Amino acid sequence: MKHHCEYSLFALVCLALPVFAQANPPQSGRDFQGKETRALEADEFANPGMLWVEQGAKLWREARGAAGKSCADCHGDAKQSMRGVAASYPKADANGIPPGRRVLSLDQRINACVESRQAARAFAWESRELLSLSAFISHQSKGLPIKVDITGSAAAAYARGKALYFQRIGQMNLACTHCHDQNWGKTLLAEPVSQGQPDGWPAYRLEWQTLGSLQRRLRACFFGVRAEQPAFGSDDLVALELYLAKRAEGLPIAAPGVRR
Amino acid sequence: MTARLRVPDTARPGDIVEVRLLIQHDMETGFRRDMQGRAVPMNVITEVRARYGESEVFRAELGSGVSANPYLAFPVRALKTGEIRIEWVDSAGVRGGVSAVLNVA
Numbered sequence: 049m050k051h052h053c054e055y056s057l058f059a060l061v062c063l064a065l066p067v068f069a070q071a072n073p074p075q076s077g078r079d080f081q082g083k084e085t086r087a088l089e090a091d092e093f094a095n096p097g098m099l100w101v102e103q104g105a106k107l108w109r110e111a112r113g114a115a116g117k118s119c120a121d122c123h124g125d126a127k128q129s130m131r132g133v134a135a136s137y138p139k140a141d142a143n144g145i146p147p148g149r150r151v152l153s154l155d156q157r158i159n160a161c162v163e164s165r166q167a168a169r170a171f172a173w174e175s176r177e178l179l180s181l182s183a184f185i186s187h188q189s190k191g192l193p194i195k196v197d198i199t200g201s202a203a204a205a206y207a208r209g210k211a212l213y214f215q216r217i218g219q220m221n222l223a224c225t226h227c228h229d230q231n232w233g234k235t236l237l238a239e240p241v242s243q244g245q246p247d248g249w250p251a252y253r254l255e256w257q258t259l260g261s262l263q264r265r266l267r268a269c270f271f272g273v274r275a276e277q278p279a280f281g282s283d284d285l286v287a288l289e290l291y292l293a294k295r296a297e298g299l300p301i302a303a304p305g306v307r308r
Numbered sequence: 309m310t311a312r313l314r315v316p317d318t319a320r321p322g323d324i325v326e327v328r329l330l331i332q333h334d335m336e337t338g339f340r341r342d343m344q345g346r347a348v349p350m351n352v353i354t355e356v357r358a359r360y361g362e363s364e365v366f367r368a369e370l371g372s373g374v375s376a377n378p379y380l381a382f383p384v385r386a387l388k389t390g391e392i393r394i395e396w397v398d399s400a401g402v403r404g405g406v407s408a409v410l411n412v413a
Contacts, residue, residue: 093314096377099332103310257334257376 074299077251080233080242081308085254089306097183097252097304100176100259104184107177113168119181122165126188134186135194135301138290140201151205153286155182155261173280179259183250186303193300194247196293205283209291212284218275224288239308244269245296246289248305255308262289309333311406313394318411319386327358327366329380329394331404337372353398356380360410361390386412 078086089095108119108126123129137154152160158181159170171178198206213224227236228244235241249262256264263285270277278284312330319325331353338350350372358366366382384392393407 093312093328094330094379096330096332096379099310099312099330099377102312103332106310254375 074245074247074296075232075243076247076299076302076305077242077245077307078248078302078305080240081306085306085308089248089302095252095304095306097250097259097306100180100183100250100252101187101304102184103176104180104182104187107181108184112162113166115165115167117166119161122161126185130185130188132189132192134182134189134303135192136196138202138205138286138293139197140205151202151286151290153263153281153289154185155263156281156286158182158185174261174264179250179261182261183259183304186250186301189301190303191300193298194293194296196290196297198290198294202290205287205290206294208283209287209289212288213291218270218273220273220275222273224269244292245299246292247296247299248302248307250303251305251307253307259304262292309402309404311394311404313392313406313408315392315408315410318413321386321388321412323386323412324383325386325410327382327384327392329356329358329406330377331356331380331396332377333398335370335372335374335376335378339372351399353378353396356394356396358382358392358394360384360392361388365392384410386410388412 078089081089089097092098105126111118111121120126134154137157138151139157140151141157141160155173155178158178162168163170171181196202216223216226224244227241232241232243246262249265250259251265252259253265261280263280266285266288267277267280310332312328314328316325333353334351335353336348336351338348340348342348352372352374353370356366356368356370357364365384368380370378389410389412391407391409393405395403395405397403
């Protein structure tokens with residue numbers, strides 16, 4: 049009899065859990081794509097983002113700049129040294145490049161290395177080189193859960209990102225939360241509204257016919273609500289990236305993703 | 309430009325195997341304009357040829373209707389161990405190539 053009670057209590061808990069769980073677990077943007085797009089992302093060979101990953105692997109070993117150093121000269125085999133790195137970005141860098149422990153996105157961190165360690169010119173935003181390196185580094189975290197630090201010097205950026213996420217902007221007078229928390233799963237024009245999770249980025253977007261960064265995707269949302277687009281690498285976009293990463297915590301990295 | 313080519317690791321004589329190819333190329337249609345409003349000249353891969361050993365096994369003519377970073381796949385009958393060599397050229401005259409060895413035993 050006692051066992052019965054325990055079982056029924058267990059069953060009750062099991063029944064009750066999904067009600068709470070369903071509202072909350074972050075769901076990858078992949079789940080909002082059509083069957084063919086999901087298949088393209090899952091196909092390790094045909095996923096076009098893998099072209100950038102492959103080029104990134106080449107760039108990783110290429111010496112660059114006045115220092116004549118390659119990424120591999122300091123970091124060695126990316127399979128080990130970069131494992132899990134992308135899952136922890138944006139990040140306030142303890143190594144102090146640049147000094148001041150500013151929160152940097154992965155792209156900014158790559159360029160900080162290029163400028164200070166390789167003594168080379170920083171790559172342009174959305175350039176093939178920068179996207180290739182960030183896709184390659186992100187790919188080393190594939191399957192690892194997103195986990196970012198929002199304490200210490202990252203706390204202010206996180207607060208700013210969170211405020212921006214809930215801030216109404218543009219002629220449409222919409223905040224991120226209105227689509228991506230309150231209306232995900234519904235249809236906007238012909239497209240399902242996703243939760244706005246960053247796990248698959250940088251991603252190959254079919255609309256763009258190329259790989260693009262999360263910041264490019266965020267800027268597209270600013271355009272969509274007819275607001276002024278923040279510049280690439282601006283504190284606002286990095287802060288938003290940090291808030292999105294914290295919000296997606298636990299979701300495994302799936303870069304490079306494929307999106308419509 | 310990066311390209312990916314995949315053939316099976318091994319095949320038996322007479323097997324029909326799939327050759328898969330993915331080429332990084334903008335496939336610029338010529339209809340787009342840049343941020344300054346200037347027309348971006350057309351530049352697409354116009355022709356892809358595949359050789360297996362001595363013979364040509366596949367040829368395709370592509371145009372502006374093909375999306376960026378084209379993916380092509382075609383079947384080949386495995387006869388003997390040999391190189392599968394794929395070459396292409398775009399409207400700017402830039403050539404590219406990639407090859408892999410098909411082991412037949």
